[in-house]
Amino acid sequence: SPIRRYPDLVVHRLLGELIEGRKPAADFAELVVLGDHCSDREQRAEAAERELIKLKLLSYLSERIGEEMDGVVTGVERFGLFVQGIELPAEGLVHVDSLADDHYYFDRASHTLAGHRSGNAFRLGDRVRVAVTRVDLDRRELDFRLVVPRSAKKGPADASERGDVRQRGDVRKRGVELPPRRKKRKPPGGSTKKGRRPGGRGR
Incomplete structure (x- = not known):
């Protein structure tokens, strides 16, 4: 061979x-x-x-600062997370100081980096989205930052979400014409309830 x-x-x-x-x-x-x-x-x-x-x-x-990629957490330390790219197998550090959304502490028992207020936690095997922030060829160092997806701002709820769409109005929106509603005629004297007289109680 x-x-x-x-x-x-x-x-x-x-x-x-x-x-x-x-x-x-x-x-x-x-x-x-x-x-x-x-x-x-x-x-x-x-x-x-x-x-x-x-x-x-x-x-x-080094020529692609700011480029984003998907990665997997391969190491958790007190000073940050080690993340390796999935498509591009480069491993870099997400320093704990760059996690500005909360104050993170290292839980040695569970090998987790967890936030005090938000409840966010990072552990081995987690998939994250990172961006390249610094490359040092001489020291063979690569720094990442987490890319936090922006939460989609939900606009005012439409009529169907509020649950106050009337059936007739909904049908009209679909282009179906309905006959006009009949107005209820009030009985003489202004009373609309059976067994009642104007100004008195029903017998």
Whole structure:
């Protein structure tokens, strides 16, 4: 295989010697030292790869200050939230000082950053909307701020929401003409209730 690493080659050599009936030349102590050396080199290579990816992401975002993105909270600390983008895997800090809507405190037991008055709380795994505010390439730092969606201002309730739309008026709005209502005729004397006389009680 063209992607074989050096530890794979060592194992293949040992297997080849055993298949041929020969005792492996390397002893156990040498294999332990070789394994530690290979593991250390692999970890350093992975760290260099992560550092290069981070540098390229920061360089890309340095020209996009103010750009918004969806992210996931990957860390909660006393000083703020670590958020990683979903589409663009860049991780940055939302500093607690930028959360101006409330005074937030760190709850170590639940690993949560919670507000005293509003009841807002941020914890691991929460999805948030953030905007890029600062990029420092030399220090490999990225700062976000939370994008708080504006609550839609609800205008005056219309007639249907108030519940005071009359059936006839609602029908007229739909373009259906109804015959005019008949006016009730008052009986002589001005009384409108049965059994009552003008100026007296009904017998």
